[in-house]
Amino acid sequence: MVSFRTRSALQAGCLLAVSAALGGCDDHKVAAKPPTLVRAEVVALKERVESVTLTGDVRARVQAELSFRVSGRVTERLVDVGAHVESGQVLARLDPTEQKADLDAATAAVTAAESQVRVANATFDRQKTLLSNGFTTRAAYDQAQEGLRTAEGSLESARAQLGTARDALGYTELRASAAGVITARSIEIGQVAEATQPAFSLAQDGERDAVFEVYESIFFKQSPGDDGVVLALVSSPSVTARGRVREVSPTIDPKTGTVRVKVAIMQPPAAMTLGSPVTGTATARPERRIILPWGALTAVGSAPAVWVIDDKSRAVALKPITVEEYGTGTIVVKSGLDPGERVVTDGGKLLSPGQVVTFEGARAS
DSSP: OOOHHHHHHHHHHHHHHHHHHHHHHTTSOOOOOOOEEEEEEEOOEEEEOOEEEEEEEEEESOEEEEEOSSOEEEEEEOOOTTOEEOTTOEEEEEOOHHHHHHHHHHHHHHHHHHHHHHHHHHHHHHHHHHHHHTOSOHHHHHHHHHHHHHHHHHHHHHHHHHHHHHHHHHTTEEEOSSSEEEEEEOOOTTOEEOTTOEEEEEEESSOEEEEEEEEGGGGGSOOEEEEEEEEEESSOTTOEEEEEEEEEOSSOOTTTOEEEEEEEEESOOTTOOTTOEEEEEEEEOOEEEEEEEGGGOEEETTEEEEEEEOTTTOBEEEEEOEEEEEOSSEEEEEESOOTTOEEEEESOTTOOTTOBEEETTOOOO
């Protein structure tokens, strides 16, 4: 049996051993975790210049659809697509047989009406003389006068129909309304062409437009700058010209969802011929925005956010933001940040709120 004195000695020894062990812990303290290294930058407003480039083609300012004004069978087609024509040049002819017959009939009607006028005029003169000598009645005189007026009216009507028949004969020849280039044709020899049916499309000489199909979303961005549109040939980008927006269609194409925009070409070079594909580059007015790299973006739930560094404690905190636009490698911040704040731009994936970080240029603690 262990004596009371022996147990006391053992307890004292254990207490001394524990005390010694605890005393040794003071010499081997656990090292503090170093700050996390991240990349950071101070938020500042930067000048943002946005541009858009689209492809279109060169077209005439005035595009006319030419058609016959009378119906008939096409007997001649004198030009084809791509031909340059002068004002008044004959482009095609119809068989004029019917119109010539109408002209002959109208000419004969005028001749007959002139004869009737001569007879009515002689009758009136005779009745006038007889009335003055008292050898006829007033009723006979009035009847002769009315017959003369009717004959004269018939002559005027016949002459009008003769003019119409002459015009109809002239309409069997389709002539160019202005100088220009034929861009389309829809008639063939032997075909029966109806009146007002399109026969040729004429791109008139003169001013030229570059026509683009623009997506509606572009119109909701920044307003265009004052430099207009820079145009360049797709086949030869060194051939350029300046343009200004002349017309914007008020409707959206239901098939493509685009809006047609016409850009007037200022002093177009000779190489920018009709139908040439061109690119148009429009640059918006510069605006000052907060622009951050993609690496700065994180989230609070489903909302975008960034890590903001406190300049004194260097602790990070999540701050929600509103993104105006997502670009290639960058984001444009609409709201949520102020110039002068420092945000983490790289290394924020493993951070947690309140965590202390360090970054290049930070002062040592």
